[in-house]
Amino acid sequence: MNNFEYYNPTRIVFGKGAIANLERLVPATARVMLIYGGGSIKRNGVYAQVKAALGARAVVEFGGIEPNPAYESCLEAAELARREGVDFLLAAGGGSVVDATKLIAALVPFTGDDPWQLFVQRGVVMPVTALPFGAVLTLPATGSEMNPIAVISRRETREKRAFDSELIYPRFSILDPEVTFSLPPVQVRNGIVDTFVHVVEQYLTYPADAPLQDRQAEAVFLTLIEEGPKALAHPADYATRATLMWCATHGLNRMLACGVPTDFATHQIGHELTAEYGLVHAESLAVVLPALWRLRKAAKLQKLSQFARRVWGVDEADPEQAADQAIERTVAFFHAMGMPTRLQDYGINAEEAARVISTRLGTRALGERKDVTSDVAADILRQA
Ligand code: NZQ
């Protein structure tokens, strides 16, 4: 097992009626900015519950955060927060709203010249302080509710980038599975696939003598495979929704990454597909992952065949054939969730995507051994 350090200060408040806890979780004297998306929270009762729990606190609202949240909207929100003397932020929505809130928290006190450098020079230009914030999560998918990462899209330059900082962990996240009943099936599908791929990226590299982390990851896979179809067939089943919500948080609260190599190439190539062609986040992942596995099968053979045996129950002695079966079973699972896995399903020419995306990736080196260059990414997209 590799050396590691793990820190996670986010309080999780989980269950039916949990939004009422805002009353004690948000400081009584706070001047709050409530941040939300395109209005789903007004239709499913989340907004009313939040407002009731905030009681007499002063609340400024900023709605309209887009899916793939826009940098430009975050700048606008931070400006409003400064003007209004806001000292606590509250996100109510999916990963996009939570990520936007993280950036706004860092932007309000930011004194540097160009906040976009937080993304371009990730890890070098860092926020020195941030406003405290909490989240009411309405879409289980990204794990943003319990991690220090924000993924933001800059409309002006068509870039989609991430930054992270210990200062942008939510103080708390409220997870009430009942608020996910209103999700359309396509968002349920997206959440299952996004979670699945997060776990893949912390598991499917090469063995690192970490049997506990392996089995934790396999537990999430097996649970998603069992519960995903149930959530689509019985959308109002609380137990299933609760399980999926907790799976998504486990998928990317970074616990699975402790002491093991990680390979986030699928996400990084996927972000470029979203920025260039507008694929939804999970759609981009489902296109890249099977192609990446086929191309990098040799490098990942031990873990792919373990995945085949333990997760898919493949009884095949030859590791290559076991790996092939695991790839096909995963693709079939994505299809069963209603998720396409080919660029052509979106009318995108693979050869053109290979050229465009490899140019966008430039000199970035991805993967567990940093050997997924832009040329390798181009080959992956030709396969996709
Ligand atoms: O905007 P509203 O009206 O709220 O509607 C949203 C949005 O249209 C809707 N929705 C959310 N909760 C709902 C609901 N509709 C009905 N009932 C509910 N309970 O769903 C739509 C999609 O929401 P969005 O927040 O965009 O989805 P998701 O949670 O999948 O977030 C995707 C974003 O997160 C980033 C992605 O790149 C993408 O920008 N990610 C963030 C990560 C992180 N911070 O760690 C990691 C992930 O890998 C990912 O990159």
Ligand code: ZN
């Ligand atoms: Zn993701």
